[in-house]
Amino acid sequence: MTAYRARLTEIDIHRLIKATNEDExxxxxHKLCRSMDRAELGEDDRAAAQKILRILSQDAAELVRRAMAVTLKASDLIPRDVARRMAADVDSVALPIINFSPVFTDEDLIEIVRAGSAVRQVAVASRPTVGRDVAEAVAEVGCEQAVRALAANDNADVAEAALGRCVDRFGTSSEIVAAIAYRQVLPLTVTERLVELASDAVREHLVTRHALAPETAIRLAAFARERATVDLVDQASSQSDLPQFVQGLNARRALTPSLLLRALARGQMALFEHGMAELAGTPMARASLMIHDAGPLGLRAVYDRAGLPPRLFQAYRAGVDTWRQLQAEGVDTSGDDFRHRMLERFLTQRPNAPREDLAYLMERLDHDPLPARARLSAAA
Structure with missing residues (x-):
């Protein structure tokens, strides 16, 4: 330690001052800063080193200040007041320090964010760790690039409200929506909002990674909510917790007659059965028996008990009859081929369904995978 202290003398400063050009x-x-950062410094050594750093941080040559910033960007050797001064320097000096220095407080970083420089906001948002208050500031006033960097930083502690603010401000940015969607952890409310905004690939990621279905319903306007929920059930039909999904829908008043009709028309009998049982307050086994009762009374009884509108009963009746006919024909009711045939046959019956539901079902008929027989015919 004594030997090293001998090196941290005015001689080092004189060598820097006497160098003939900026490069030297x-x-x-650079050499001095690296040596100081690697050494084990006692209290006196540290004070001597920080004295040199204060002088270096005020060197007239930008290249010298940058050498210090890059070499000690992640070091706690730089005093906080020096780090703050360097953060106000030109970008080449400031950005490494802003991006990495551990000596800043959250208040320092929030001040940098609110100052409004886009590149410095990005540097804050990309730090190895970002505190919750700092993340909130970036979400509130950060530029688009900074918000994208924050969303992509899984080491940033971004509260649910801050993520919601990011979506509020930049929900039309596909890059920001994707960055938020690919975070390791997402609050439920944010995940739901992203489904409405995301591309197909990102939506698929949300469904599979963040368990959107079957636990959640989409908080959208009535038409979009029902449509998205049924589409998500396509992804979740093989999972075992459909009853919990249906209970959640009902608790949030999303288990609507329209949703159940769309699910039924697309061959999602499990969702339909669980939904009817939930609305009717009837055990699932009993509801299923009543739905598939060959007589005229079973479906009607559970339908009325569920409180569904009388005007839609014939459309529901057509859906259940279509499903039973296809099942009697030996069609596998679990695949895309069945869903397409179910929807196709249901629509040919001209069911007395609301116009918006028919429009949705027609669109699904256009976009769902063709049955194998249709693909073979097209190939021929």
Missing amino acids: RAAAA
């Missing part, structure tokens, strides 16, 4: 001073600054 920058090289000397």
Whole structure:
């Protein structure tokens, strides 16, 4: 320690001052900073080192200040007041320090964010760790690039409200929506909002990674909510917790007659059965028996008990009859081929369904995978 202290003398400063050009001073600054950062410093050594750093941070040559910033960007050796001064320097000096220095407080970083420089906001948002208050500031006033960097930083502690604010401000940015969607952890409310905004690929990621279905319903306007929920059940039909999904829908008043009709028309009998049982307050086994009762009374009884509108009963009746006919024909009711045939046959019956539901079902008929027989015919 004594030997090293001998090196941290005015001689080092004089060597920097006497260097003939900026490149030489920058090289000397780099070597000295690296040596100081690697050494085990006692209290006196640390004070001597910080004295040199204060002088270096005020060097007239940008190259010297940058050499110090890059070499000690992640070091706690730089005093906080020096780090703050360097953060106000030109970008080449400021950005490494802003991006990495551990000596900043959250208040320092929030001040940098609110100052409004886009590149410095990005540097804050990309730090190895970002505190919750800092993340909130970026979400509130950060530029689009900074918000994208924050969303992509899984080491940033971004509260649910801050993520919601990011979506409020930049929900039309596909890059920001994707960055938020690919975070390791997402609050339920944010996940739901992203489904409405995301591309097909990102939506698929949300469904599979963040368990959107079958636990959640989509908080959208009535038409979009029902449509998205049924589409998500396509992804979740093989999972075992459909009863919990249906209970959640009902608790949030999303288990609507329209949703159940769309699910039934697309062959999602499990969702339909669980939904009817939930609305009717009837055990699932009993509801299923009543739905598939060959007589005229079973479906009607559970339908009325569920409180569904009388005007839609014939459309529901057509859906159940179509499903039973296809099942009697030996069609596998679990695949895309069945869903397409179910929807196709249901629509040919001209069911007395609301116009918006028919429009949705027609669109699904156009976009769902063709049955194998249709693909073979097209190939021929």
